[in-house]
Amino acid sequence: MTDTAFEPRRIVVTGGCGFIGSNFVHHVVREHPGVHVTVLDKLTYAGNPGNIAGLPADRVELVVGDICDEGLVDRLVADADAVVHYAAESHNDNSIADPSPFLETNVRGTYALIEACRRHDVRYHHVSTDEVYGDLPLDDPARFTEETPYRPSSPYSSTKAASDMLVRAWVRTFGLAATISNCSNNYGPYQHVEKFIPRQITNLIDGVRPRLYGDGRNVRDWIHTEDHSSAVWCILTRGRIGETYLIGADGERDNLAVLREILRAFGRPEDDFDWVRDRPGHDRRYAIDSSKLRRELGWEPRHTDFASGLAETIEWYRENEPWWRPAKEATEARYRAQGQ
Ligand code: NAD
Numbered sequence: 001m002t003d004t005a006f007e008p009r010r011i012v013v014t015g016g017c018g019f020i021g022s023n024f025v026h027h028v029v030r031e032h033p034g035v036h037v038t039v040l041d042k043l044t045y046a047g048n049p050g051n052i053a054g055l056p057a058d059r060v061e062l063v064v065g066d067i068c069d070e071g072l073v074d075r076l077v078a079d080a081d082a083v084v085h086y087a088a089e090s091h092n093d094n095s096i097a098d099p100s101p102f103l104e105t106n107v108r109g110t111y112a113l114i115e116a117c118r119r120h121d122v123r124y125h126h127v128s129t130d131e132v133y134g135d136l137p138l139d140d141p142a143r144f145t146e147e148t149p150y151r152p153s154s155p156y157s158s159t160k161a162a163s164d165m166l167v168r169a170w171v172r173t174f175g176l177a178a179t180i181s182n183c184s185n186n187y188g189p190y191q192h193v194e195k196f197i198p199r200q201i202t203n204l205i206d207g208v209r210p211r212l213y214g215d216g217r218n219v220r221d222w223i224h225t226e227d228h229s230s231a232v233w234c235i236l237t238r239g240r241i242g243e244t245y246l247i248g249a250d251g252e253r254d255n256l257a258v259l260r261e262i263l264r265a266f267g268r269p270e271d272d273f274d275w276v277r278d279r280p281g282h283d284r285r286y287a288i289d290s291s292k293l294r295r296e297l298g299w300e301p302r303h304t305d306f307a308s309g310l311a312e313t314i315e316w317y318r319e320n321e322p323w324w325r326p327a328k329e330a331t332e333a334r335y336r337a338q339g340q
Pocket residue numbers: 014015016017018019020021040041042043044045046047048065066067068085086087088089090091105109127128129130160182183184185186187192
């Protein structure tokens with residue numbers, strides 16, 4: 001652990017109108033009263049300004065714009081003492097249908113941000129995913145660590161891996177003051193209905209049978225988005241420059257088990273779903289060993305009861321239909337076209 005914590009006063013949060021970025025903005029406003037947040041968000045199909053509506057105007061400013069816009073990025077970074085980079089194209093299935101925006105936002109957008117941070121000597125935290133490590137077999141207890149070689153499988157994860165590599169190179173060659181985190185699958189309120197858990201919850205609310213890919217045995221390591229946010233703050237303020245930290249909460253479950261838990265919550269029989277075409281290149285299993293983060297920085301997850309976190313998430317989607325309804329039909333039309 002570093003002796004003196006970094007104390008940012010003005011931070012730029014990219015992608016702060018998305019699922020995880022907006023949770024981080026709420027976290028900072030609630031837990032760190034002296035900090036001003038500028039959100040830079042392009043408001044793609046996945047961004048919703050409502051996610052940060054109602055936060056105090058003297059604490060949070062929304063700038064609608066693209067992280068690939070070098071002039072805009074330069075102006076915002078010049079005025080900040082840290083950047084926390086969440087903005088991305090984030091959905092694997094979309095990256096298979098059309099990789100192009102993933103290259104643009106995830107790779108070129110990251111380049112624009114780290115160049116600006118280098119010019120202005122601004123601290124940079126890079127939010128990434130465990131998917132950069134590829135997948136693990138089902139019949140092996142091994143987990144990803146910070147030393148696991150990169151082996152991404154999808155257009156999405158390969159662009160995230162590329163962006164991680166840019167950051168590592170900028171640290172080594174230019175002395176960029178950066179840290180990287182690679183987190184496992186997040187769940188919680190405000191997640192887009194294209195993702196597994198919200199898709200099945202909102203299907204059930206609509207009286208539609210959930211859809212399971214492949215044989216349903218793929219394992220994901222679930223973490224509540226609140227725990228991801230507390231970990232990122234911890235790494236931003238106390239992490240060692242140049243280091244990577246894996247974030248996870250020991251939440252391994254296969255997709256079939258998660259789906260059965262959701263079906264039970266709706267009082268539906270556990271086989272009341274459809275098997276659909278598998279995702280091409282579908283990663284088998286993700287699992288995170290987060291002991292470095294826990295040991296060095298003393299971070300611990302707080303939402304370790306997945307069943308109650310999932311029940312609260314289901315309740316949130318039941319109570320917030322006006323939030324997700326506008327995206328539902330277009331999302332399902334995309335899946336229908338893919339046979340999923
Ligand atoms: P999301 O798709 O919900 O939100 C992405 C946000 O980025 C949206 O608000 C969107 O408008 C914005 N954005 C997209 N392109 C942009 C651009 N060019 N310029 C400015 N803003 C742009 O994504 P999420 O699930 O909240 O993921 C956030 C970050 O966390 C991503 O970097 C993702 O790789 C990473 N991550 C996600 C998970 C997960 O389980 N969802 C797990 C680990 C890491």
